[in-house]
Amino acid sequence: VAKLCVCDLLVAQCDVNCCCDPDCSAEDFSLFTTCSVPVVTGDSRLCSQKAAVYSLDVEANPPERIFNLIDQVNPSIFCIHATNYKQALYLKSPEIPTPENFDRLLEKYGGATFSAEPDSWNLDTDAQNPPDANETYRYEYGVPVQTEDAFLRLPSPVVSSWCSDENPAGFLVNQATKCIRAVSVEKCDSIRALSMLFYINSSILASVFQVNITVQSIIAQSLNGMRTLLDSSDVLRLPMVLGELCINAVLGVNYHITYTDTGEIIEAAAAFVLGAISKEALSIEQSFEISFTQENTQPVPLSGNPGYVVGLPVRAGFRPPGYPFPAEFLFAALALSSSKHSQLTILQSTSTQDCLAAQGARAPVLFGYNMISGCKLRISAAMKCQPLAQTLLDVLKGQSFPEYVASFGNSQAQDVLDWVPITQLHISEQIISNTLQSLCQIPVSLGIEVKWTKYGSLVNPQARIVNVTATVTTTTLKQLPSGRERIIPVTTSVVFTDISSPAEPGYKAWPTINIKLPFDFFYPFV
Numbered sequence: 001v002a003k004l005c006v007c008d009l010l011v012a013q014c015d016v017n018c019c020c021d022p023d024c025s026a027e028d029f030s031l032f033t034t035c036s037v038p039v040v041t042g043d044s045r046l047c048s049q050k051a052a053v054y055s056l057d058v059e060a061n062p063p064e065r066i067f068n069l070i071d072q073v074n075p076s077i078f079c080i081h082a083t084n085y086k087q088a089l090y091l092k093s094p095e096i097p098t099p100e101n102f103d104r105l106l107e108k109y110g111g112a113t114f115s116a117e118p119d120s121w122n123l124d125t126d127a128q129n130p131p132d133a134n135e136t137y138r139y140e141y142g143v144p145v146q147t148e149d150a151f152l153r154l155p156s157p158v159v160s161s162w163c164s165d166e167n168p169a170g171f172l173v174n175q176a177t178k179c180i181r182a183v184s185v186e187k188c189d190s191i192r193a194l195s196m197l198f199y200i201n202s203s204i205l206a207s208v209f210q211v212n213i214t215v216q217s218i219i220a221q222s223l224n225g226m227r228t229l230l231d232s233s234d235v236l237r238l239p240m241v242l243g244e245l246c247i248n249a250v251l252g253v254n255y256h257i258t259y260t261d262t263g264e265i266i267e268a269a270a271a272f273v274l275g276a277i278s279k280e281a282l283s284i285e286q287s288f289e290i291s292f293t294q295e296n297t298q299p300v301p302l303s304g305n306p307g308y309v310v311g312l313p314v315r316a317g318f319r320p321p322g323y324p325f326p327a328e329f330l331f332a333a334l335a336l337s338s339s340k341h342s343q344l345t346i347l348q349s350t351s352t353q354d355c356l357a358a359q360g361a362r363a364p365v366l367f368g369y370n371m372i373s374g375c376k377l378r379i380s381a382a383m384k385c386q387p388l389a390q391t392l393l394d395v396l397k398g399q400s401f402p403e404y405v406a407s408f409g410n411s412q413a414q415d416v417l418d419w420v421p422i423t424q425l426h427i428s429e430q431i432i433s434n435t436l437q438s439l440c441q442i443p444v445s446l447g448i449e450v451k452w453t454k455y456g457s458l459v460n461p462q463a464r465i466v467n468v469t470a471t472v473t474t475t476t477l478k479q480l481p482s483g484r485e486r487i488i489p490v491t492t493s494v495v496f497t498d499i500s501s502p503a504e505p506g507y508k509a510w511p512t513i514n515i516k517l518p519f520d521f522f523y524p525f526v
Contacts, residue, residue, distance in 0.1 A: 001052045002069060007037045019054035019065050030062035041072060047079035138263040144168035147202035148210060154288050155179055155193065165193065169290050176289040185279045188246035194239045196272055199253050206265035213268045221251060221275035237274060244279040251275040255290040266295060303367060304409020307455060307462025310368035312409065313343040314450065316402035344405060346492040347395060349373040355395050355490050362398060365494050367463065374491035381480040385440035396446040396472065396492055405468045425471040445473040446492045454500040
């Protein structure tokens with residue numbers, strides 16, 4: 001670093017205030033007012049390195065430059081300990097294709113994916129250091145799920161839409177991918193990626209005992225897209241040629257991994273979609289998905305990651321008694337049934353339009369969709385006011401109206417600050433009389449306003465809910481003569497309002513992104 005000087009711009013001349021310029025003399029330094037570059041280092045990502053520090057002693061006569069070489073420590077925990085991969089320090093000239101090496105280069109780089117790593121760089125440390133037989137595999141977030149031969153593969157598109165089988169499944173990283181696979185009906189029984197064995201024949205390294213991947217279910221898909229759940233999932237169905245068709249070819253795999261709170265995998269299952277491929281097909285689309293669930297817990301469906309996705313349910317919940325001990329949310333549906341999976345719901349319209357018959361029928365509130373529903377209530381003079389008002393309130397809000405709404409589609413229960421309280425507004429619901437022979441106030445409408453904003457980058461904004469208001473409107477019933485009836489309309493509505501701040505005048509909606517590409521980004525091409 002003593003020889004590095006970023007402010008030395010003039011050849012064989014002294015640059016003003018450039019204290020590291022070797023062309024400057026002591027007389028030049030005495031005329032400097034400051035050092036434009038006081039510290040010179042190498043790679044700032046190194047954990048420890050030498051640093052050249054330059055300063056001026058203005059009290060000396062004449063002023064002189066002071067040079068010190070010190071050890072600088074990087075406080076970041078994400079730093080480079082040693083640059084031991086020497087080939088990354090310089091640009092390797094790509095091999096120029098010639099008639100002699102063209103076939104070899106085409107075989108190596110002609111596929112959808114290839115590795116730019118040298119053959120001498122061996123990352124297979126397990127072969128050199130075999131794991132202890134009693135070692136327990138406890139995974140951390142994002143770490144590839146290890147198997148007895150390599151890692152759990154989740155095929156995905158890389159540089160193109162073609163499938164690459166070298167994508168590892170990361171622990172606790174829920175993924176869903178789709179890619180194109182080249183096929184040939186005549187050779188379908190020899191294509192590994194079309195066989196169920198390719199996805200379940202390796203056990204997961206989890207504990208003293210390896211975890212086998214079991215077959216959870218098998219769905220058969222016909223050529224026209226019709227799907228049928230097969231009764232027996234314990235029978236291995238391998239691809240085979242039948243006339244001009246290839247049957248039992250894998251079209252989709254859905255992994256489900258169960259783990260403990262210490263990060264140990266205890267169970268792994270795979271659900272398959274098998275289908276037939278016609279002779280005319282040169283390629284097929286395969287879909288893959290993996291999800292993780294902690295043991296003794298129920299998976300909570302998400303409505304986006306992180307921001308809400310238009311058309312998915314708004315997630316809601318309520319705070320248990322004794323909060324903040326424990327500091328967590330218990331999810332509840334707005335409907336009577338708990339099968340709504342902690343969603344915000346409203347009254348669901350029925351064909352009969354009868355409010356008393358519609359009680360308990362709920363429809364989920366879908367993000368971004370303005371909704372309105374309703375029913376009709378037939379009132380007679382014999383009805384009691386207080387039970388009627390409570391019944392209508394249950395019809396409008398349900399018997400367990402949530403207190404909070406998730407601000408993001410992937411907000412977790414333990415992240416308390418990610419939940420927005422629902423502001424409930426009520427017009428006076430004072431009961432004036434026990435019967436309808438005098439005035440009585442009953443709720444007749446529920447209006448929910450959801451305010452949301454675009455959060456994050458302008459290039460890829462995420463929808464975030466910032467405020468939810470639920471307003472119950474009541475009406476006053478006058479005295480009904482004996483034997484007379486009256487029909488009251490009851491409505492519920494949901495309105496979504498975008499309150500995102502508009503861009504400032506003159507601000508570019510698509511900002512310039514200044515990035516530096518890796519040196520081997522276009523390797524092996526120039």
